[in-house]
Amino acid sequence: MIEIRNLHLRYPDGTHALKGINLTIPKGEFLLVCGPNGSGKTTLIRLICGLLRPSAGSIQINGIEGPFAHQKARYHVGMVFQDPDSQIVGETVREDVAFGPENLRLPQEEITRRVDWALQAMGLQGLSEKPCYLLSGGEKRRLAIAGVLAMGPEIILFDEPFSNLDYSGIQETLRHMIRLRREGHTLVVTTHDVEKVIAHVDRIAVLHHGELKLSGPPERLVSELQRFGVRPPCYALLGREKISWLNE
């Protein structure tokens, strides 16, 4: 469970990126954080991941409190970055997936077990010895997710996971997200393009100019997205039922 209380973040250049965010994300929820560019989506999930320190307010993950809470909380949270190239550090697929577990100083057998499991979960077993720079965009995204999965986080944050992916890459990523959610992970996805994922999320949170404007089930909020610079999904514009991107 993630509890965000009166969260503020001000960047060194003076930009007030987040202004008093209050949000509770229960265990196992699939939350979509949407908003136009510059609304504070990436900043919010970087704060949840413990990569940035808030200017004010707090983020409590699974009830962890006290000194070094943000460092302890990092064990529960994994983050998939928008550009997989900034996350891929290994020369081969296997080496990259092993990077996180090695940093956790797990025993070698456990690292091998986790890497094999993550590669299998993301359908990358056949590519395990392939150099990372030869992977396609979709494969790189899967590798980035595998690298996070191998660390065993309960909460997984996705920053614009569908950017630069083709149709099949989007479907592939979406399928993996749905499976992760079914397995009990808490998922937080940020995107300005809600179309691809909205049919599968439990809740939407709308950020605008660093403020949390709306939060609630998609059915209730789709009609209001346009007010905050987010394009509603086609099915809502056409007045039809939910359409998943996984429908063939």
Place this chain on the structure above:
Amino acid sequence: MAQRIVLHYSPGNSFLHRWDGRCKFFGLLMVTASLLFTHLPWLLLNSALLCALLFFSRLPLRLFFRDVQTWFMFLLFLFLFQVCFTPGPRLLVLPWIPVSKDGFYVGAFTFWRLGLMLGYAVLFTAVTRPRELQDAVVWLLKPIPILPGRRIGLMVALTFRFFSLVLDEAEEVRLANRARFADRNKSPFRKAKALILPILHRSFSRAEDVTLALAARGYREDIPLMLAKLRYAHLIPLAVYLGSLMVTGWAIPV
């Protein structure tokens, strides 16, 4: 979002921002040339000048100093290296410290000179648009017909732009590494590898993208340079600085 503002252009309306780019570039060349010499009066002059310029530039200095802190750690390392590994007689003041007198002086001067060069580079990039710099280089190289001035100017401007971008990319990669607990890794080799490989990859692919983007937008080198006429008033600070260098160089030999 701007996590780091140093080595980026910082918009403003100070006299340094308004000073002609050609004069700024020439001034930077003069300062850098003077810093090549270990001449105490020149170092003192350049230090005082840098402090004054930073003050009058009206830049957010607190943020700049915060950003350059890590570089000063590097300078400190250089200082300690020279202090510890330069042979010679020990210091007269604290002879029990295993530090040579020569090493202390060499280290201190290196720290000082590199710190000043860094300071001037930060100040120059903060008050000069990349386009101004490019035009200044083209203008300065114009009298030399064998050199492709426009190409060199573009290279210099892109280098400045890219240096800053590479630092931004390094920050992004560092965060991605941290998300996977790379900060817990004790091996500096592994840490460096995890940082350098993605930065190189991203830098090369970005460089290729920029090349293609320049070509796609019809970049050509035969367009005449259109710059405003250089006003003599803009040359006065250069003349004053040159005069100060000559006076302190000849009148106060050290």
